[in-house]
Amino acid sequence: MSKPLILLHQEALRRTHPVFDAAPAETKAIYVWDDAFFKDANYSLKRLVFVYETLCELPVDIIRGGTLETVLQLAPSLLYIPAANNPLLISLIDSIKKEVPAKIVEDEPFVTLQRKTEFRRFFQYWNKAEKTAFLLDGSEDA
């Protein structure tokens, strides 16, 4: 029977990321060492070593392969994925979501913004963010 799985990626390399709480206890975490992705991103060796060193300290299986192909092979019942920001990662995650049931888990917020607003300049953002930026957990409830 297929099981849930956590798919970590290079913007969420920590055990305290909320994705671990979102998934049922004991859910296995994997990281796919995806040559094509790294080549596409054109990373130098020092970036790859930094990622690898970080992975070695995490409770995660590092699997070499294409990300989508690996996930399809493992066929999880539900895939938990940390939200990403890099457009390359986002499109990779979008392609996975088309094939496998997936839940995207956001990281802890830095501030609480009351409404979704369009920002073009930093001070438009800061005027809204300042209120909670100096509070623990960026929240008045903390």
Add this chain to the structure above:
Amino acid sequence: MTSTLQTCFDDRDSLIAYVKKLAPWADGAASQIQGGRLKAEMRLAAINPIKYGGSRNFGDGHVTRLSPYIHHGVLSLNEVRNHALSQCSQPVQITKFIQELAWRDFWQLVLRAHPHWAWADVEPYKTGFSAQDYADALPADIAEGKTGVACLDAFINELIETGYIHNHARMYLASYVVHYRRVKWQAGARWFLQHLLDGDIASNNLSWQWVASTFSNKPYIFNLENVERYFGKLVDTSPALNQPLHATYETLQLGLFPNLGMTL
């Protein structure tokens, strides 16, 4: 069948050799800066967010060097902020530090809302030139740190060797690439992403656009006097070895943006 990769090594050199084998195509050598949560926690414990405010612009100021850990999510911005709060008696003492963390949050939100801004000019250049006037490719002398401008070559060598340079050095290099050499910001941004351990499309590319003026009200420029003030103790700032930068802002402005006159 999937097989898992090795995660236990006798020492760092063995780990590096292993990664080299996995990615024989990847350029360069490993950095002295090490990954992992333990290193991140050690760095976090050493920050001084109060002294940060007055010294952050200086090459030897109290910057944290946390960016590679924050970019990879090894530390969340939230936990860095929470830790900084525990280091002060009044939050106002660490205003500048919180604001710089907020810059990261801001860039992330902007890119989330507009993913295509990662590589597209958000606004036209405000330099008196249009995008077609800028070269597409990064010249080899810049990529290799052989520009002949001593302070910039020092920053480039540090970037290539360690994968980290100070924010001010990033601004100088970006300004040099775009405004002194008239190269598209995209070429410079791609180059930084290859090397920076914290290389982050939101913070990097939108900062390049900020320097270029395609996401700000005016181009950012600097002169040798500025480098001397902030990095004089760390890099060679002699006029003889930094000729192109040795000028007043008025002269630079006229030379770099002849179509604008003195309107900045």
